Amino acid sequence: MKSTRRGRLIAPAMTIIGGTGLAAAVAAAQGWEAAIPVAVIAVAGAIGYYAWGGRDSDMGAMLGQRVDERQSLLRMRAQSLAGVAGGFAGIVGYMVAVALKDPVWPFVLILGVEAAAFIAGLAIYGAHGAR
Amino acid sequence: MRNRVREERTQRGISQAEIAAALGVSRQTVISIESGRYSPSLPLAFRIARFFDSTVDKMFDPEDEVDP
Numbered sequence: 113m114k115s116t117r118r119g120r121l122i123a124p125a126m127t128i129i130g131g132t133g134l135a136a137a138v139a140a141a142q143g144w145e146a147a148i149p150v151a152v153i154a155v156a157g158a159i160g161y162y163a164w165g166g167r168d169s170d171m172g173a174m175l176g177q178r179v180d181e182r183q184s185l186l187r188m189r190a191q192s193l194a195g196v197a198g199g200f201a202g203i204v205g206y207m208v209a210v211a212l213k214d215p216v217w218p219f220v221l222i223l224g225v226e227a228a229a230f231i232a233g234l235a236i237y238g239a240h241g242a243r
Numbered sequence: 244m245r246n247r248v249r250e251e252r253t254q255r256g257i258s259q260a261e262i263a264a265a266l267g268v269s270r271q272t273v274i275s276i277e278s279g280r281y282s283p284s285l286p287l288a289f290r291i292a293r294f295f296d297s298t299v300d301k302m303f304d305p306e307d308e309v310d311p
Contacts, residue, residue: 170271180268182281 119177120165124158131157199226246303249277251295266290 131154139147165176173183199222206219252262259277263270266287275281276291282303283291292299 168270170269173269173271180272181284181287182272182275183269 120162120175122177123161123165123175127154127158127161130154195226195229199223202226244282244303244305245279246276247297248273248291248295248302251297251302252277255295262294265294 131151135147135150135154138150161175164172166172170183170186173179174187179187202219202222206216206223208214209216209219248262252259259270259273263273266273267290268287272281272283276283285299288299288303292302295302
């Protein structure tokens, strides 16, 4: 399948945007010197994603935004597993925070977003009737 | 699901990359279909059958499952 340059740029662009946000947060908290490694890692990651996105592999197709039906199913299953793992980690984190009397709101936020996303998914993808 | 894709392809001397391009899927997906690890969607199954001037029921055998 052919790769489009725009599709191949999405993953690197998201990496740069996320890395810039994280670097800005680190700079605000610890100074700009501490943010430099974060920015360097983000740029390196973006370059790596761009290169990987051009490869003739399932991962390359996913990063290059040119998946076919099998790769789309593969990505969906992996995302589902990641979602379940994230929810499990949120529950464990919540229990640990309660036991240590630490703030629980980050875990409540994670679990709330997971639950809301699941309900939204049922609504968007038609749990009340096949589409 | 067992199928005749590899058999038909090799008989006609077509590469996996060529059939992948013709069907609009990746080479990895053609490999997965040929090995029986992936059962194509109905639209793709029809495209495969048409590509080989055959029919879906001649190309695919749902009674003969391949262990994953």
